[in-house]
Structures are given as structure tokens and as C-alpha cells.
Amino acid sequence: MIGIVAVSHSADLAEGILKLAEQMGQGKVPLAVAGGIDDPENPIGTDAMKILEAIQQVYSDDGVLVFMDMGSAILSTEMALDFLDDEQKKNVYLCEAPIVEGVMSAVSAISAGLSLKQVLQEARNSLQPKTNQLGIAPEQTEKPKAEKIDDSEAIKASFILKNTLGLHARPAARLVQLSGKFNANMHIRNQSKKTDLVDASSMNNILLLNARQHDEVEVEVFGNEAVQFFNEVEAEFLNHFGEPTQEFNPDKTPAVSTVNDLNNAVYTGLAVADGVAIGSVLRYELKLPEVSDTPIDDQNEEWIAFRNAIEASTRELETLAQESTRTIGKEEAGIFEAHKLLLSDVSLITKVEKLVFDESKSATFAWIHALKHIIQEYKSLGEHNVMAARVVDLIDIGLRVYNKLSDEPNQKYDAKKSGILVADDLVPSDIPNINPEQIKGIVCKRGSQTSHSAILARSLGIPVVFALGDIINELSETDLIAIDGSKATLFVNPNKSIIDELESAKTEWEAQAKKAQVSKLENAVTTDGVQVEVLANTANIDEIHQAIKQGAEGVGLFRSEFLYMKTQSLPDE
Amino acid sequence: MKKTQVLDWLYRTAAFMEENKTYLTKLDTAIGDADHGNNMHRGFSNVIEQLPKYEEKDIGSICKAVAMVLISKVGGASGPLYGTMFMQAANTVNGKEELSGDDLKKFLKAGLEGIIMRGKASVGDKTMVDAYTPALAAFSDSIENGDDISSALDKAVAASEEGMKSTIPLIAKKGRASYLGERSKDHQDPGATSLTLMLTAMRDASKA
Ligand SMILES: Nc1ncnc2c1ncn2[C@@H]1O[C@H](COP(=O)(O)OP(=O)(O)OP(=O)(O)O)[C@@H](O)[C@H]1O
Numbered sequence: 171m172i173g174i175v176a177v178s179h180s181a182d183l184a185e186g187i188l189k190l191a192e193q194m195g196q197g198k199v200p201l202a203v204a205g206g207i208d209d210p211e212n213p214i215g216t217d218a219m220k221i222l223e224a225i226q227q228v229y230s231d232d233g234v235l236v237f238m239d240m241g242s243a244i245l246s247t248e249m250a251l252d253f254l255d256d257e258q259k260k261n262v263y264l265c266e267a268p269i270v271e272g273v274m275s276a277v278s279a280i281s282a283g284l285s286l287k288q289v290l291q292e293a294r295n296s297l298q299p300k301t302n303q304l305g306i307a308p309e310q311t312e313k314p315k316a317e318k319i320d321d322s323e324a325i326k327a328s329f330i331l332k333n334t335l336g337l338h339a340r341p342a343a344r345l346v347q348l349s350g351k352f353n354a355n356m357h358i359r360n361q362s363k364k365t366d367l368v369d370a371s372s373m374n375n376i377l378l379l380n381a382r383q384h385d386e387v388e389v390e391v392f393g394n395e396a397v398q399f400f401n402e403v404e405a406e407f408l409n410h411f412g413e414p415t416q417e418f419n420p421d422k423t424p425a426v427s428t429v430n431d432l433n434n435a436v437y438t439g440l441a442v443a444d445g446v447a448i449g450s451v452l453r454y455e456l457k458l459p460e461v462s463d464t465p466i467d468d469q470n471e472e473w474i475a476f477r478n479a480i481e482a483s484t485r486e487l488e489t490l491a492q493e494s495t496r497t498i499g500k501e502e503a504g505i506f507e508a509h510k511l512l513l514s515d516v517s518l519i520t521k522v523e524k525l526v527f528d529e530s531k532s533a534t535f536a537w538i539h540a541l542k543h544i545i546q547e548y549k550s551l552g553e554h555n556v557m558a559a560r561v562v563d564l565i566d567i568g569l570r571v572y573n574k575l576s577d578e579p580n581q582k583y584d585a586k587k588s589g590i591l592v593a594d595d596l597v598p599s600d601i602p603n604i605n606p607e608q609i610k611g612i613v614c615k616r617g618s619q620t621s622h623s624a625i626l627a628r629s630l631g632i633p634v635v636f637a638l639g640d641i642i643n644e645l646s647e648t649d650l651i652a653i654d655g656s657k658a659t660l661f662v663n664p665n666k667s668i669i670d671e672l673e674s675a676k677t678e679w680e681a682q683a684k685k686a687q688v689s690k691l692e693n694a695v696t697t698d699g700v701q702v703e704v705l706a707n708t709a710n711i712d713e714i715h716q717a718i719k720q721g722a723e724g725v726g727l728f729r730s731e732f733l734y735m736k737t738q739s740l741p742d743e
Numbered sequence: 744m745k746k747t748q749v750l751d752w753l754y755r756t757a758a759f760m761e762e763n764k765t766y767l768t769k770l771d772t773a774i775g776d777a778d779h780g781n782n783m784h785r786g787f788s789n790v791i792e793q794l795p796k797y798e799e800k801d802i803g804s805i806c807k808a809v810a811m812v813l814i815s816k817v818g819g820a821s822g823p824l825y826g827t828m829f830m831q832a833a834n835t836v837n838g839k840e841e842l843s844g845d846d847l848k849k850f851l852k853a854g855l856e857g858i859i860m861r862g863k864a865s866v867g868d869k870t871m872v873d874a875y876t877p878a879l880a881a882f883s884d885s886i887e888n889g890d891d892i893s894s895a896l897d898k899a900v901a902a903s904e905e906g907m908k909s910t911i912p913l914i915a916k917k918g919r920a921s922y923l924g925e926r927s928k929d930h931q932d933p934g935a936t937s938l939t940l941m942l943t944a945m946r947d948a949s950k951a
């Protein structure tokens with residue numbers, strides 16, 4: 171974990187900062203202070219050796235941030251660095267932020283799991299809330315525009331986007347990660363759409379460029395490690411972020427209606443998982459809740475609650491990312507990494523910060539309000555698949571954090587009813603929580619066969635059809651629907667003969683599934699006669715039953731984090 | 744300059760700092776935080792307290808020990824500054840028991856470079872550098888002209904005093920005094936003064 175050191179001429183001040191910070195970071199962030207000197211008569215001053223000890227006390231390769239009050243505090247800290255070895259010295263950063271504000275915002279940023287560069291950034295901006303509150307500086311403009319830079323020192327280049335989806339979440343996340351890795355900055359704009367240059371350390375900034383396939387994107391890289399940074403950025407663009415480059419086909423709605431009447435109509439989408447299901451419509455609603463603007467007692471409390479929620483969500487996403495790297499691959503797990511970055515996105519966080527501190531809004535209200543604001547910006551870029559996916563990501567992280575803040579977690583569908591889940595989009599992180607006993611099948615308006623959601627959905631053992639298009643919006647709770655996964659068909663209010671047909675298909679599928687089951691339950695034996703143990707990767711008890719049904723002999727990997735993701739609090743050991 | 748004279752220099756410096764404690768602090772009251780006298784006195788009284796432990800060692804080791812004491816005991820900006828000065832200077836005299844004029848020139852030069860490396864001040868910023876820079880130039884010239892150490896130090900002290908006085912009309916650009924801006928004018932810089940005292944002590948030791 172990143173550590174903090176506070177250096178002050180006064181031991182009392184240093185101790186005071188320590189107390190304030192401990193209250194805020196709940197003692198989790200490594201923090202040490204070096205205050206005053208060992209002279210009882212004149213205790214005011216700074217001591218390089220004390221500073222050195224403090225740095226060593228909190229040192230890890232994650233880095234250490236040092237905040238100093240003034241004058242010799244700086245010289246003595248620099249002196250102390252001379253006693254560290256070069257490897258360690260590289261990881262210690264002296265921050266110019268005012269000591270109290272700086273330490274406090276660093277503590278909360280570290281608790282929230284931000285990267286070192288982001289923590290530094292937060293600390294540097296730590297005077298802003300106070301400046302705003304006192305009405306001294308003009309309000310920052312909504313969209314953080316990149317500062318003007320000296321043209322001569324920047325490396326500039328333009329790239330044509332080749333990958334199908336353009337600068338969507340994954341490539342954007344990649345650029346943000348790179349910018350955290352180097353001591354350099356990048357400004358980026360979409361030349362084709364004539365946007366302003368924006369700072370590329372924010373995911374939202376990049377996504378809002380609305381840069382699609384064939385757009386020309388201009389970058390300017392500057393700073394100490396500009397060359398190294400640029401080389402990696404260039405490699406990413408030239409390698410089109412390791413993504414496919416076939417032509418993008420916007421808003422493809424493969425659903426075809428064969429009958430005009432809603433009754434008895436059949437629609438075709440993309441086959442994701444085989445099987446037959448008949449049932450009522452169970453709406454899955456992916457939207458941000460309405461939050462009332464209730465007065466608050468204490469801005470700091472709200473801010474801490476918000477930070478804690480962000481931190482807990484970040485941890486969840488880390489686990490999800492690790493697990494899905496193992497279970498479905500690094501590429502797909504990238505989406506959770508992208509979500510993690512969205513959680514620490516400066517433009518989002520500063521919006522919340524402003525709402526909490528400048529307008530005394532509750533954490534919950536500020537969070538949902540800030541998200542809706544950004545979603546609105548995305549929507550204003552036009553509704554098409556890629557942008558819709560961004561909005562889904564934002565809503566997903568939105569609800570994840572919201573559920574940590576609120577006493578009434580948002581339910582996306584009625585967990586007490588059974589039926590076929592009907593969704594516009596399905597959020598990948600929801601799928602592990604789906605109970606196949608309750609949910610007979612899944613149909614979605616959008617989605618692709620190769621998406622993360624599709625891969626996860628296949629493991630449920632229920633029929634799934636994606637990309638059914640607008641018909642999804644027409645369905646109501648009173649409709650009876652049926653799906654045939656292998657044919658990718660959806661039937662709305664099918665008549666008796668179709669139902670009969672489907673019932674027999676269903677029976678056949680079930681029989682076949684059972685047969686497959688039996689052969690699975692016979693011990694897996696390789697051709698050379700060696701008995702192989704079939705293990706299943708499971709996330710919850712239902713899935714274990716599911717796995718045993720499918721023939722697993724034991725649990726290979728129990729994704730226990732999904733167990734507690736369903737509850738509001740962290741489990742104890 | 745023999746090792747005994749180097750030790751004598753340190754004892755004399757400590758004595759000067761004690762005698763001039765109030766004076767230095769008075770200078771620092773005008774444009775700083777009224778602690779320079781205390782700082783220097785605390786630093787050098789600790790130095791001489793520790794010194795007996797190092798007297799048997801070579802000049803380089805002695806100066807390194809002095810550096811460490813100053814770094815941890817002075818408490819103000821002059822701690823890391825004089826600490827770095829002694830540290831850098833020490834590196835040029837490792838293993839030596841006696842210093843030639845040329846050795847001392849390198850020693851003093853490395854010391855000034857140390858102060859500049861640490862504090863990033865230039866001449867005219869109203870700091871100890873304003874005294875040290877002309878003093879070093881005068882000392883080097885004198886040695887190159889074939890003078891002995893003590894007469895070269897006479898010239899160095901004179902130049903240092905002049906440099907120290909030259910800080911009076913200046914606006915401080917570094918350290919505490921720089922917080923005062925224009926108001927730092929018309930006062931002599933305490934650091935330039937303590938540096939001059941240190942060189943004076945060295946001169947006196949070279950003649951003893
Ligand atoms: N950056 C610097 N470079 C060179 N000399 C400096 C620098 N900053 C301060 N000084 C010198 O240090 C002297 C002050 O030393 P002192 O020990 O009183 O530190 P201080 O300024 O009180 O430190 P503090 O910042 O702890 O208050 C100044 O008179 C000046 O000559």
C-alpha cells in the first residue's frame with residue numbers, strides 16, 4: 171500500500187495531522203510523522219534522520235508520499251532521501267500540497283485504491299474544495315480541458331482508429347493505465363470530430379471523445395518520460411489495441427418478425443446457450459435509482475462514506491477481474507479492470523467531491539447525480555451500440571457503489587418471481603448471481619455471442635438468446651414467452667400448437683441434457699484409460715448443485731467472493 | 744593544515760557559535776524565525792561533544808561525523824545545508840591526516856557545491872552562498888598564486904565578510920526570509936554570517 175509521511179517543524183502539529191488522518195483512513199493507510207527536533211528547550215525544527223525513519227517505517231515499493239510544512243522541512247526531507255538506496259528513492263515523492271489538506275486527501279485516495287499518480291493528483295488538487303468554498307477561484311469548467319502546453323516540448327502524432335469498436339472502454343482503460351505508469355502526460359482529441367484536447371488520464375474524458383473506427387485521433391505527450399510513454403501509446407494504436415478490425419456494423423438488429431401481430435410472433439436473435447424454456451416475462455431493469463436530495467449532517471462523513479464505498483467496490487472488482495482472468499481469460503476480464511478505472515476516474519470523483527463539499531449533497535445523491543450527468547453526456551453523442559455499452563458500464567459501477575451506500579440495495583429484478591429474464595443488456599457481474607432454479611432462460615435486446623456476458627451466461631445451463639432488438643421493449647409482464655436457444659428464436663404469446671411443439675422440443679432437450687448428464691456422471695476416462703477428475707469452477711451453492719448435476723466430482727475452484735458479493739457487508743473469516 | 748588544526752577549527756567554530764548565538768538569532772529575528780543562533784549553537788555543541796570519539800580517525804571520517812551531527816541536530820535549513828557541505832567536502836579528503844593548500848581548495852569547493860546542490864541558491868539570493876562564493880574564489884586565487892594556507896584564508900575571510908555585507912540590501916529569494924519579499928531588505932543574512940564565522944575559525948586555527 172502507498173504510505174504517507176508528514177513532516178512538520180512542530181511535533182504537536184505532526185501528531186495532530188496523524189490523529190486527523192487516522193480517523194479518516196481508519197488506520198488502514200500506512201502513515202508516519204516526523205515532527206520537531208529533540209531539543210526540549212527549542213523543540214521547533216526539522217530533523218532529517220527522523221524523516222528518514224518515518225519514510226522507512228511506511229515504505230513499500232508501492233511508493234511513499236511525503237508532505238512537508240515549509241522551509242527546512244523540504245531541505246531536510248531531501249537530505250533524508252540521500253540516505254535511501256536508489257531503488258527506494260525512486261518510489262518516494264515529495265508533494266507540494268498544503269500539508270493538512272494534502273495528507274487528508276491522500277489518505278482517502280489511498281484508501282480508495284487509487285494509483286500513485288492519481289493519489290498525487292488528488293493531493294495536488296486538495297486545496298480546491300476550500301478555494302471553492304471560500305468563493306475565491308472561479309468554478310472549474312465542467313469538462314476538464316487540458317491545460318495549454320508548450321508545443322515545442324510535446325511529442326505529437328495522429329492515428330486512425332482501426333479496431334471495430336474504436337476507443338471504447340478497454341482501449342480507453344489501457345491508455346489511462348499507461349498514463350499512470352509513466353512520469354508523463356498525454357492530451358488527446360478526436361480530430362475527425364473536432365473535439366478539444368482533453369487530459370488522457372481520465373477514462374471518461376477519453377470515452378467522451380466518441381472516437382470510433384476510422385476516426386483520426388491526435389495525441390500530444392509531454393513530460394520527463396514522454397518518449398517511453400509515447401512509444402507504448404503508439405504501439406497500442408498501431409496494434410489496434412489487440413482488437414479485431416472488421417467493419418463496424420452499427421445498430422444491427424438481427425431480430426426478424428415473421429408475423430405482424432405480437433401474438434404468435436417469432437423473433438430471431440443470436441444463439442448464446444441451448445435449451446428450451448417457456449415462462450412469463452421477468453423484467454431486468456438496469457437503471458440508476460431516483461435518489462432524493464435529503465439534507466446531510468456532515469460533509470466529511472458523506473465523503474468518507476463515499477470513499478469507503480468506492481474502496482469496497484474496487485476490491486470487489488479486483489477479485490472479479492482476477493477470477494475471470496482465471497476462468498474465462500484475461501481479455502474478458504479487462505472489462506472489470508476498466509470498471510475499476512471508471513471508479514477512480516477524476517472527472518467523476520471531482521464531480522462528486524464538488525457536490526458533497528460545495529453543495530452539501532449526500533454521498534448517495536452526489537454519486538447518482540454525477541453519474542447521470544456523465545451518462546447524459548454519452549447519450550448526447552447519439553444512441554448506438556458502442557455508446558450504449560459505455561452507459562451500461564457506468565450504470566453497473568453506479569449500482570455497485572450505490573448498493574454499498576444505500577440501506578435498500580437496488581434490485582434489478584424481482585428475486586421472488588420465476589420466469590424468463592428479459593433485459594436490454596445484461597451486466598456481466600450479475601450473471602454469477604442468477605439462480606437457474608428461478609430463471610428459466612434469458613433474452614436480451616443487445617449483446618454479442620462473444621461478449622463477457624455471453625460467456626458467463628453459457629455456464630448457467632439455461633437457454634440464452636441475445637440481440638433480439640426492439641421487440642424486447644414491447645414485452646410486458648402479462649406476455650407469455652418461449653425461447654429456443656439453439657435456434658435463437660423468441661416466441662411471444664405462442665399459440666397452442668407452437669407451445670406443444672416447444673414442449674416436446676423441451677422434453678427432448680431435457681432428455682438429451684439428461685443423457686449427456688449420465689455420460690458425464692460416468693467417470694471421465696481418457697482414451698488411454700486414465701481416470702480424470704472432473705472439477706467445476708463454481709461461484710455459489712446453486713452452482714455447486716448445478717456442477718454436480720453436470721458431472722463434476724469436486725469443486726476445483728470455489729469463487730467464494732461471489733458469495734459475499736451478494737451480501738452488503740464483508741464476511742468475517 | 745594538520746588534523747589537529749582541523750579539530751581546532753571545529754572547536755573554535757563551536758566557541759564562535761556560542762559567543763554569537765544571540766547575535767545570529769537577532770539577525771534571524773529580523774528576517775527569519777529567530778532560531779539561527781540556537782540552531783548553530785545546538786549543532787556545533789553536539790559536534791564537539793561527539794568529537795572525542797572521532798579524533799583518532801582521518802580528516803575525511805571526522806568531517807563525515809560532523810556532517811551527520813549537523814544533519815540531525817541543527818533543526819533548521821542550515822542543518823541539511825551545512826550537513827551536505829561537510830559531507831561533500833569530506834569525500835575529497837578521505838584517509839588524509841593533513842591537508843595541502845590544494846586539498847583545502849578542493850575541500851572548500853566541494854562544500855560550496857554541496858550547499859548549492861541542496862539549497863539551489865545562486866549568488867544574490869541572500870543566503871550563505873553569497874559569502875561562500877567570493878570566499879572560495881579568493882582562497883583559490885591565493886593558493887594558485889603560491890600563498891600559504893593561512894594567508895589564503897585571510898583573503899577568504901575578507902571576501903566572505905564582504906559577501907556577507909552584500910546581502911544587506913538584497914531581497915531574499917531562498918529560505919524563510921523569502922516569505923518576507925521586499926521586507927527582507929536592509930538586513931544581513933544570518934546564514935552568510937555564520938558561514939563567515941566558520942571561515943574565520945578556520946583561519947584562526949591555521950595560525951595557531
Ligand atoms: N535554499 C537555501 N540555499 C542556501 N542557503 C539557504 C537556503 N535556505 C536558507 N538558507 C540559509 O539558511 C539560513 C537560515 O538558517 P536557519 O537554520 O535559521 O534555517 P531556517 O530558515 O530557520 O529554517 P526553517 O525553514 O526550519 O525555519 C539563511 O540565513 C540562509 O543563509
Ligand SMILES: [Mg+2]
Nearest residue numbers: 775776778779
Ligand atoms: Mg531560522
